Structures are given as C-alpha cells and as structure tokens.
Amino acid sequence: MITHLPLCSILNPKKVLVIGGGVGGNLRELSRHASIEKIEICEIDRMVVEVSKQFFPDLAVGFEDPRVTLHIDDGVAFLKAVPEGTYDAIIVDSSDPIGPAQEKPFFQSVAKALRPGGVVCTQAESIWLHMHIIEDIVSNCRQIFKGSVNYAWTTVPTYPSGVIGFMLCSTEGPPVDFKHPVNPLDACGSNSIGPLKFYNSEIHSAVFCLPSFVKKVIDSKAK
Amino acid sequence: MITHLPLCSILNPKKVLVIGGGVGGNLRELSRHASIEKIEICEIDRMVVEVSKQFFPDLAVGFEDPRVTLHIDDGVAFLKAVPEGTYDAIIVDSSDPIGPAQEKPFFQSVAKALRPGGVVCTQAESIWLHMHIIEDIVSNCRQIFKGSVNYAWTTVPTYPSGVIGFMLCSTEGPPVDFKHPVNPLDACGSNSIGPLKFYNSEIHSAVFCLPSFVKKVIDSKAK
Numbered sequence: 518m519i520t521h522l523p524l525c526s527i528l529n530p531k532k533v534l535v536i537g538g539g540v541g542g543n544l545r546e547l548s549r550h551a552s553i554e555k556i557e558i559c560e561i562d563r564m565v566v567e568v569s570k571q572f573f574p575d576l577a578v579g580f581e582d583p584r585v586t587l588h589i590d591d592g593v594a595f596l597k598a599v600p601e602g603t604y605d606a607i608i609v610d611s612s613d614p615i616g617p618a619q620e621k622p623f624f625q626s627v628a629k630a631l632r633p634g635g636v637v638c639t640q641a642e643s644i645w646l647h648m649h650i651i652e653d654i655v656s657n658c659r660q661i662f663k664g665s666v667n668y669a670w671t672t673v674p675t676y677p678s679g680v681i682g683f684m685l686c687s688t689e690g691p692p693v694d695f696k697h698p699v700n701p702l703d704a705c706g707s708n709s710i711g712p713l714k715f716y717n718s719e720i721h722s723a724v725f726c727l728p729s730f731v732k733k734v735i736d737s738k739a740k
Numbered sequence: 741m742i743t744h745l746p747l748c749s750i751l752n753p754k755k756v757l758v759i760g761g762g763v764g765g766n767l768r769e770l771s772r773h774a775s776i777e778k779i780e781i782c783e784i785d786r787m788v789v790e791v792s793k794q795f796f797p798d799l800a801v802g803f804e805d806p807r808v809t810l811h812i813d814d815g816v817a818f819l820k821a822v823p824e825g826t827y828d829a830i831i832v833d834s835s836d837p838i839g840p841a842q843e844k845p846f847f848q849s850v851a852k853a854l855r856p857g858g859v860v861c862t863q864a865e866s867i868w869l870h871m872h873i874i875e876d877i878v879s880n881c882r883q884i885f886k887g888s889v890n891y892a893w894t895t896v897p898t899y900p901s902g903v904i905g906f907m908l909c910s911t912e913g914p915p916v917d918f919k920h921p922v923n924p925l926d927a928c929g930s931n932s933i934g935p936l937k938f939y940n941s942e943i944h945s946a947v948f949c950l951p952s953f954v955k956k957v958i959d960s961k962a963k
Contacts, residue, residue, distance in 0.1 A: 680895055714951070715951040715952060720950075726943050727942070727943075729938060729940050729943075
C-alpha cells in the first residue's frame, strides 16, 4: 500500500527512493511498476536486510530486482546529499511513531529531493491511538509540501489497533490527485511474484475516505 | 455502521426491527433517523439490557426513544410470528461467528418479514479470520435475497483482527443501490446524542470497496 498509493498516482515514475524498509517488501511491490528505471533504498541497519534474506525470502525477493541499489546509511544524512529534484517518488517506511522522520527538517529534505510534482508517502500512525501526532504531521506537511497533502488509512491486523495511516504529499508543480489513480496497477505490468492480494484501484480511492472525527482534525489543519 | 448502512440506503424507512443488540447502541443510532415511526427490538437475554442500562448509559440511552418497543424473546421464534412484509429494514446484531443467525431458515424468515425492496444488515465476520464462513453466508444470501447482495467491512479496534464485516441485502422489489446512500444521514436530522463521530456518506461508500482476495471469493459466489 505504501508503495502503490504514491506510484499509481503519477504517470511514468522512473526514479524512486525508499527510506527504511530494509526487509524488502516495498521493493517487491515496486518491482510491479514497469516504468521505474532506478530504485534506491537507504536502510540504516544492515542486519535488517540480512535477517530478512534469511528468514523472509518472500519479502527479501525485492532485492533481486536489478533496478535496486542498496545504501546502508542514515536516511537523514543520505537525503542531505541528494541533488535537488532527483526522485519522482520517495517512500518513507522508517521511525515510528515519533522520531527524526516525523520532523520538519526531514520533510524539507524529502521535498527538496523530489522533482516538481513528485510524491512522497510516509507511515502516519493510527487514527485510534495517535491523533495528536497525526495532527502535527499534517500541520508540518502542509507547511512544506505546496502541492497536495492527504491522509489515508488502511487495516493491518498485526499493527496496534489494527490500522495504519499514510501521509501522501506532492511538491509544487504538476498537480497530483492522489484519490484517483492515473497509473492504475493493472496497467503497470506484473512479474513473477504473483497477483496482488489486497491492493486494487477501488481500495486506492477508499483509503482516502476518513471517519468524521479524523476529517475534523485534518480539515482544521487546512486553515 | 450496522444501522446507518441499511437505513441510509432506502428512502423514508418507517418500521425497523433489531434482532439482538440489547446493549442499545443500535437503537441510539436509529434514533437519528427522523422518518422512522416504529423500532422493535428482540433481545433474547433481559440481563444484557439491564447491565447496559446500569453500566453503559451512553449506549442504553437508545431505549429512551419513545418509538422503541422491547421484546425479550428468541429472534428466530419472534421472526416466525411476524406477518409477511412488515419491516422496511431489519438489523441482525446477534450470534457470532457461527450460530442460528447465519443459517438459511433464519435468513428466509428475515426475507419474509421484509417488504418488497426492504433491507437487512447482519454482522458478517472478519475478512482476515473467517473467509470460509463469509463464503457460506454470501452463498446463502444470494439464494434467498433476490434484490441486491453486498459485502461491506469496517474497522473496530477491539474486535478480533480489528475489522468486522456486514452483509447488506435487499428483497425483490424496488432496487436498492447500497453503495450510494439515497438517504444521507446529514438530511435525516439528529438529536440530543450529539454529532456522528465515525460514519459519513464517504465512509458509507468506502466500506463496499473490497480487497482483491475478498472480491475473488465473493465474485465466485455470484456465478
């Protein structure tokens, strides 16, 4: 979900960066997108990658995609060295629920590393447990991302309270309408990893429909 | 949700039956619908009602609606005595995950008790835990309800796996399009219980968007 929501929202994504996500699942899902030419992943902990390759081969299979380059580094430091406007999409699957990846300077580096109209998707907590954090994240994102700023959520039964949220933002430039995928996954080609079990275009749109108590907080941040 | 999904899908609901749900939360939510003239509730266990009134006054407040009549009875037996075509909507919030309320004769009694184009909403398990049960329920419903048969789902963090499903079916007669509420709740009036915290019309439509693995099973039952 954290990969398809941003990637299906832009046409012809070519360069993608993943921050965190050393287990490889995001890479596996990115590999379904045929237009991508270059996938960089910056994982801080080499052991995450090694353990995944040993014990979770179904996820670590993502590293086998020849488009993938692995960097073992701190995402914050890595981003600082990235030339402006490098990526079409950045996926942040790292510190949670509070940490450097939720702070303003980090989001500013992300915005800088994206091309105009580029997109980012970050994990953004649980509506049942963390509305106060979500409020702050939305507020920060609205200050930094001058394109579109959206909150989405889905269910993951093994996560606390059974849900996880995402921030989906775009930088100033060609407008991005996250709620209506312009690059639906059926048209993106697939590969040897088999059909998608959860994600489809209907689910893509549905995850942006928010309960009233969430809408209220997020709309208040829009003012 | 179990009340608003069916009630917002038909125009001018007047007579509603609740099977189970003696805690009163469904009644509280039904009380938001101004067109309703008569709400009957059939709860098998009087103590559920008494305990709720003592310890959950925010839910038991539903019993204070003057349109409500409480019957302490077995829902299966109660339904058998109901004249054909009595209700606009029936809400089944009872045995779970396997029990008499999932069986064909029960659904047949429900269908009989509904007017043509009347609607039923029943609890229908978790997509993460009970796809084999959901498969059977869908199959039974398709045989019995000759209008529309739909599966919907939403999140409840305190339920096993964090989600719960609903079957939404209509009887032969005026067609019902559950996915697009014709009787949106904002227009239904509200009352002293305060604004809705979760449900809204966007959420109403979103709950019918199914993950691919669920769609596959449910579509196979359509053949």
